[in-house]
Amino acid sequence: DAKTTQPNSMESNEEEPVHLPCNHSTISGTDYIHWYRQLPSQGPEYVIHGLTSNVNNRMASLAIAEDRKSSTLILHRATLRDAAVYYCILKESFGNEKLTFGTGTRLTIIP
């Protein structure tokens, strides 16, 4: 699987937007971009995924660069419950059905 690069940690103030970056310069044309997050002592949960166009759902927005070499997960209004490790993952369109998790970004929300 192509590799992603994320900052180890980030901080944000409560009730402000958060932009979590992910670099994936070796992405192939058919790789999907997935985001998961993991709250302390829990299993990861799905956040959002996309291919080329920006995506929105009830949890977050995903902004994908035009060249697809980077993407940004946007939490529009951070709450304390958003404190978690966020993983950016590339998934091949074809081939083995599995996701490879890196070390992610640990997001701290400041009250």
Place this chain on the structure above:
Amino acid sequence: DGGITQSPKYLFRKEGQNVTLSCEQNLNHDAMYWYRQDPGQGLRLIYYSQIVNDFQKGDIAEGYSVSREKKESFPLTVTSAQKNPTAFYLCASSISGRLNTGELFFGEGSRLTVL
């Protein structure tokens, strides 16, 4: 409610003993996965199965074994051959062949400590 149930949540074992972790899902998902997580690390894939009676090795399969006799069950055995078994083990499931249009659902994990 539909979901994934892992048991036990906490498990202590002596070195050299085999241990089996249970994973059951009632989501009617075809694919199931086992991941391992060490402190401060990401998840590493141990084994996965896309259909009953079939499974594939992940990135760190040595010292582990699995079976998939039923669609809803995917137990993981940590054998005495696993050098560093103490870890947080996570089971997941998905609609087979749909990871690019769907999602991976995780259980709450089993924390294994080998004394």
